[in-house]
Amino acid sequence: xxxxxxxxxxxxxxxxxxxxxxxxYGLDISVVDNIVRMQKITRVPKAPSYYPGVINLRGEVVPxxxxxxxxxxxxxxxxxxxxxxxLRLEAQGLVGILVDEVKEVITLGESEIDRSNxxxxxxxxTYINGIGKSxxxxxxxxxxxxxxxEVEA
Amino acid sequence: xxxSQYLDIFIDETNEHIQALSDNIMALEQEPENKDTINEIxxxxxxxxxxxxxxxxxRMQHLTHDMENVxxxxxxxxxxxxxxxxxxxFKCLDAVEGYLETVKAxxxxxxxxxAALIKMLNDVLDGNSGGSSDDAGDDSPAAEDSAxxxxxxxQVGSEDPNGTNHFLVLKLDEEGLSKLRSAEEDDGLKLYGxxxxxxxxxxxxxARAFLVFKALExxxxxxxxxxxxxxxxDEKFDLGFSVIFASESEDLESIKASVLxxxxxxxxxxxxxxxxxxxxxxxxxxxxxxxxxxxxxxxxESAAPAPAAASAPAAPAPAAASTPAAKKxxxxxxxxxxxxxxxxxxxxxxxxxxxxxxxxxxxxSISSSSENSSGGLDTQSWQSQIEYLERITTNLHESVMKVRxxxxxxxxxxxxxxxxxxxxxxxxxxxxxMTGEETELDRTVVxxxxxxxxxxxxxxxxxxxxxxxxRRAAGKPEEGTIFLNxxxxxxxxxxxxxxxxxxxxxxxxxxxxxxxxxVTPEEAENLSQKEIIDFLFMPSFSMAKTxxxxxxxxxxxxxxxxxxxALGGNVxxxxxxxxxxxxxxxxxxxxxxxxxxxxxxxxxxxxxxLGSIQIIEDISIEDIKYVEAKEVVHLRGNVIPxxxxxxxxxxxxxxxxxxxxxxxVVKKGDLQAGLVVDNLxxxxxxxxxxxxxxxxxxxxxxxATILGDGEVAMILDVNALM
Numbered sequence: 001x002x003x004x005x006x007x008x009x010x011x012x013x014x015x016x017x018x019x020x021x022x023x024x025y026g027l028d029i030s031v032v033d034n035i036v037r038m039q040k041i042t043r044v045p046k047a048p049s050y051y052p053g054v055i056n057l058r059g060e061v062v063p064x065x066x067x068x069x070x071x072x073x074x075x076x077x078x079x080x081x082x083x084x085x086x087l088r089l090e091a092q093g094l095v096g097i098l099v100d101e102v103k104e105v106i107t108l109g110e111s112e113i114d115r116s117n118x119x120x121x122x123x124x125x126t127y128i129n130g131i132g133k134s135x136x137x138x139x140x141x142x143x144x145x146x147x148x149x150e151v152e153a
Numbered sequence: 154x155x156x157s158q159y160l161d162i163f164i165d166e167t168n169e170h171i172q173a174l175s176d177n178i179m180a181l182e183q184e185p186e187n188k189d190t191i192n193e194i195x196x197x198x199x200x201x202x203x204x205x206x207x208x209x210x211x212r213m214q215h216l217t218h219d220m221e222n223v224x225x226x227x228x229x230x231x232x233x234x235x236x237x238x239x240x241x242x243f244k245c246l247d248a249v250e251g252y253l254e255t256v257k258a259x260x261x262x263x264x265x266x267x268a269a270l271i272k273m274l275n276d277v278l279d280g281n282s283g284g285s286s287d288d289a290g291d292d293s294p295a296a297e298d299s300a301x302x303x304x305x306x307x308q309v310g311s312e313d314p315n316g317t318n319h320f321l322v323l324k325l326d327e328e329g330l331s332k333l334r335s336a337e338e339d340d341g342l343k344l345y346g347x348x349x350x351x352x353x354x355x356x357x358x359x360a361r362a363f364l365v366f367k368a369l370e371x372x373x374x375x376x377x378x379x380x381x382x383x384x385x386x387d388e389k390f391d392l393g394f395s396v397i398f399a400s401e402s403e404d405l406e407s408i409k410a411s412v413l414x415x416x417x418x419x420x421x422x423x424x425x426x427x428x429x430x431x432x433x434x435x436x437x438x439x440x441x442x443x444x445x446x447x448x449x450x451x452x453x454e455s456a457a458p459a460p461a462a463a464s465a466p467a468a469p470a471p472a473a474a475s476t477p478a479a480k481k482x483x484x485x486x487x488x489x490x491x492x493x494x495x496x497x498x499x500x501x502x503x504x505x506x507x508x509x510x511x512x513x514x515x516x517x518s519i520s521s522s523s524e525n526s527s528g529g530l531d532t533q534s535w536q537s538q539i540e541y542l543e544r545i546t547t548n549l550h551e552s553v554m555k556v557r558x559x560x561x562x563x564x565x566x567x568x569x570x571x572x573x574x575x576x577x578x579x580x581x582x583x584x585x586x587m588t589g590e591e592t593e594l595d596r597t598v599v600x601x602x603x604x605x606x607x608x609x610x611x612x613x614x615x616x617x618x619x620x621x622x623x624r625r626a627a628g629k630p631e632e633g634t635i636f637l638n639x640x641x642x643x644x645x646x647x648x649x650x651x652x653x654x655x656x657x658x659x660x661x662x663x664x665x666x667x668x669x670x671x672v673t674p675e676e677a678e679n680l681s682q683k684e685i686i687d688f689l690f691m692p693s694f695s696m697a698k699t700x701x702x703x704x705x706x707x708x709x710x711x712x713x714x715x716x717x718x719a720l721g722g723n724v725x726x727x728x729x730x731x732x733x734x735x736x737x738x739x740x741x742x743x744x745x746x747x748x749x750x751x752x753x754x755x756x757x758x759x760x761x762x763l764g765s766i767q768i769i770e771d772i773s774i775e776d777i778k779y780v781e782a783k784e785v786v787h788l789r790g791n792v793i794p795x796x797x798x799x800x801x802x803x804x805x806x807x808x809x810x811x812x813x814x815x816x817x818v819v820k821k822g823d824l825q826a827g828l829v830v831d832n833l834x835x836x837x838x839x840x841x842x843x844x845x846x847x848x849x850x851x852x853x854x855x856x857a858t859i860l861g862d863g864e865v866a867m868i869l870d871v872n873a874l875m
Contacts, residue, residue: 042857042865043757045802047848054844054857056865061842061857092846148847 012107015132017139018085019101020067026106026132026139027097033088035102038078052076055096057086064096070147071127076100087144095148106134113141160260161491163208166200167253171246172563173197175570178242182573185234195224201249203354206419210262213252219274220245232277241273243570320346320395320422323379325431332376333428336399342373343403346426347412348395355417359388364415366396372408373400392419397426492596494556502552505545512542547838550746558593561639561648564603565590568610572635575614582632583618583652585610589639594646598720598740602648605713609650609736610635612709617654617734627731629653645722645764646742651735657728659685686726690714721855723821723872749839749858751866752817753832755804758866760839760858765871767818767825769833774812786816786827793818795827796874801853819871826875841868 015026016035034057041053041064050069054061064084068076076082081101088094113130129143177194181187198221205214220242226232248267255263323346325333336342349365351358362385369375377397380390402408405423412421515538565587572585594602618624618633625631638649663677666688672680690710710724717724721741728734741747741764749760750769770788777784777795784795795816799806816827839858855870 040864042867044844044848044854044857044867046853051848054848054865056859056863059859061844061859061865063845063848065847094845095847 012109014105014107015139015141016085016105017103017134018083018099019081019103020071020099021073024103024137024139025067025099025128026108026141027085027087028142028144029105031087031089031144032085033094034086036084036086036096038082038084038098052098055084057094057096060094062086062094062096064098065148066098067147068098068100087148089144089148092148097147106132106139108132108134108139159208160256163204164253164257165491165493166204167249170197170201170204171250171253172566174201174246175243176566178239178246179569179573181234182236182239188228191224191228195221195228198224203352205252205262206352207354207417208256209413210252210256211420212264212266213249213256213262216245216248216252216267216271219271219278220249223274223277226278238277241270241277243574245270245274320348320379320397320426321424321430323377323395323397323431325377329377330428330431333397333399333431336374336376337428340399342399342401344376344397344399344426344428345373345405345408346395346397346424347408348393348422349412350393350419350421352417352419353392355392358390358392359386361415361417362386362390362394365412365418368411368415369396369398369408371411372402373398492557492559498552498556502549502556505549505552508545509542509549512538512545516542550838554595554742554746555593557595557597559596559599560591560593561599561602561646562590564599565606565637565639567603568607568637571607572610572614575611579614581614581618581620583614583635584632585635585637587637587639592639592641592646592648594740594742601716601720602740605716605738606637606648606650608709608713609738610637612736613650613652613654613734617652617656619655623655641742646740648738648740649735650738651733653733656730656732656734657686657689657726658730659728662686662688686728689726690724718872725823746838746840749837749868750817751834751837751860752828752830753834754798754802754830757802757804758834758860758864759798759802759830760837760866760868761817761819761828761871762868763836765819765821767820770816770818770827772814772816772827774810774814777814788818788827791825793825793827795829797829798869799829799831801874819874821872821875824875828869828874839866839868 014029016029016032017024017026019025036055036057039055041055043053044051044063047053047063050066051063052066052069054063056062066076068074076098077100079100083099083102084096085099085102086094086096112134113132115130127143127147128140129146130141132139132141174194174197177190177197180190181194184190198217202214202217202221205211205217223232223238223242227234227238232238245267248265248270251265252262255261255265333344337344347369349362351361355361366375375396375398378385379395384390385394400408405425409421409423412418412423516535519534519538568587569585572583576583613635618635619627621631624633633652633654635652636649638647640647659682662685663672663680666672666685667674667677671688671691677685690713714724717738717740722739725737725739726734727737741762748763750763750766752759752761770786772786776786778787779785780792784797785792786795787793795814814829815831815833816829817833818825818827820826837860839860841856842858844854844857852873853870854867855873856868857865858868860866
């Protein structure tokens with residue numbers, strides 16, 4: 001009973017928690033199409049530096065972005081945990097994001113997300129629209145539209 | 154009546170008829186006496202009218218009806234074809250096209266009556282109707298229609314009672330009158346007279362009539378039938394019948410709407426009547442001669458088309474709601490993109506799919522038989538089946554592409570008309586000669602080809618062709634010739650648009666470029682003819698001395714160029730001063746699948762479209778010469794610039810360069826370039842995939858493809874390399 005009531009209280013959103021560098025980030029699950037293992041990325045000459053290239057996702061050519069490079073961190077280290085999160089976006093179609101590890105799926109209500117965004121001195125803040133508190137860990141919530149914007153020509 | 158499901162067909166067919174009309178009217182201007190052409194025009198106009206009527210587009214129907222009348226007169230030799238008439242007809246065609254555009258956008262024909270045009274048409278008829286009405290008999294209903302139609306136009310609202318509202322002139326016997334009287338006086342019901350006109354094309358008139366009666370029964374009781382209900386049931390009537398019915402309802406519009414909702418009803422005339430009217434009428438009939446009796450049959454005949462004509466611009470009250478059914482569905486854009494496919498092409502497709510299934514079954518049987526016979530796969534039959542499969546998929550691809558291919562005819566056949574109009578407007582006699590209209594291209598390409606081609610033609614008409622005086626002075630025939638040639642060349646379709654006019658004056662272009670600050674005078678001296686002409690493709694570089702509404706606004710060749718390039722093609726110009734210029738548009742035959750040469754650069758694979766490859770050469774490093782610090786190679790009399798793909802694509806340079814380079818020589822029009830690659834892999838059919846929007850800002854790469862092993866390879870855009 002109690003649990004049911006709780007879910008009715010406010011709208012909850014599920015987030016996929018990923019590791020990028022040493023921090024945890026949350027991606028709204030509604031835009032996630034798929035999570036695939038690391039595979040061969042084909043370089044696209046003259047593409048922006050934070051796009052390592054494209055992959056073949058079941059016959060579709062999907063561009064893959066490096067979240068690390070986009071946020072100004074050091075280059076990706078490919079490990080057995082590296083994953084590509086495939087997002088399905090209305091404007092851009094399918095886009096992959098390279099992350100170090102996929103941790104879990106969490107459910108957060110609006111009350112559990114801090115939208116105040118105090119730490120403005122950090123480089124990646126423009127891509128983040130809030131800090132979610134899940135248990136005793138903090139998860140930065142990605143603003144998808146900011147991180148995958150139109151390419152500066 | 155819900156006609157929305159037919160809307161696509163209507164739009165398609167209307168387009169076809171408009172085009173047929175346009176073509177034939179053009180032909181008619183050339184040979185005004187050609188009966189075949191006139192008949193063809195008449196048929197097209199008639200079909201247009203019929204379709205518009207079926208769809209409930211009254212205004213469109215009205216206009217086309219009057220056009221048909223004019224054509225009918227032309228056919229009867231009572232109206233002479235002159236350029237004035239042709240002009241009017243073209244204006245009408247434009248108006249019909251206008252209706253069609255509105256229909257496409259909103260599912261409704263809009264509210265434009267085009268009264269001025271209809272007046273013009275009727276003026277044409279009036280000028281001749283005196284002579285025509287005598288000899289034109291029943292076989293020419295149009296002659297009869299013309300009179301009421303003209304009247305309606307002049308005297309808005311006053312419909313000819315004899316011709317249209319047939320129910321007003323019904324002659325009732327005493328029994329009928331008493332029926333009416335009892336309904337009106339005893340039951341206190343309203344009396345309504347109604348004349349229903351059924352479309353000429355209608356096959357089951359009795360059934361339609363029955364549906365009308367059924368619709369009316371919801372409102373009240375039908376008292377009088379004319380012709381009698383038995384005759385109506387037996388289909389013993391022409392295209393119209395009248396009834397008088399009694400009803401409690403006073404809502405004329407809803408009654409009318411429900412009758413119109415029956416399909417194949419052309420129009421309905423409805424008005425309140427009183428017993429008095431008929432009493433008077435029957436008295437009058439007793440005294441006067443039985444003259445109206447003859448009118449009994451005649452109106453039914455001529456009335457069928459006429460009321461439609463009359464009621465649309467006239468009577469604002471009933472006509473305003475004339476298409477309630479269409480209005481319901483209104484205001485949503487309706488055009489879906491369709492391709493009409495030749496049945497033969499579909500059959501071929503079907504056959505190949507069957508073959509595909511057979512091939513699959515063979516493979517299944519080979520693999521299962523090899524399982525049984527303990528040994529490995531029977532490599533030979535396996536191999537031959539794979540080859541078979543390959544052949545089928547190639548054919549299948551070709552067939553599917555063919556289904557998407559349409560002749561460019563649909564785009565280019567509006568051009569003769571355009572050139573004719575331009576010729577009159579500019580006062581320069583000119584003639585458009587087209588060849589290769591049957592050349593086929595992918596539907597999407599054909600659709601987007603119209604604007605660029607139109608622009609090039611206007612350009613030729615406006616800038617290319619000189620004035621008649623100049624032409625005479627130059628010893629050319631006064632009539633300028635503009636040509637449009639289309640043909641297939643390998644994997645490309647070439648469309649040439651040109652003229653025999655003055656050609657491009659490169660000195661003037663050069664001066665203009667210097668004036669615009671695009672080059673310094675010194676630089677300009679060294680420019681080649683081609684480089685100078687390329688200025689014309691720069692944004693806002695207009696050569697027109699005066700800005701006309703035809704061309705010269707500065708949105709010009711640069712737009713043509715970018716449009717064509719967006720389709721994967723390119724444009725080139727050749728011009729000889731005094732002899733004219735030719736624009737050559739080169740377009741890829743297909744967009745999705747191409748034959749390509751796979752090459753390797755370091756460990757990456759790239760595809761180069763086979764269509765643009767001329768030859769592959771092994772070149773010794775010593776043969777490379779330098780011109781202006783750029784690498785070139787001298788090959789069979791041509792000096793070809795060398796493009797180091799590895800540098801261009803940001804590879805690390807090799808530590809020790811090999812002494813021989815593999816060079817793929819590609820061409821773009823007259824330009825050649827040698828692309829240095831590390832390795833050749835081979836020829837392959839590749840499927841072009843988009844790179845996705847986020848990294849699609851890349852000029853060098855036109856797309857990607859997925860290779861047999863699942864790897865992705867980039868496709869080099871040869872046009873952008875040069």
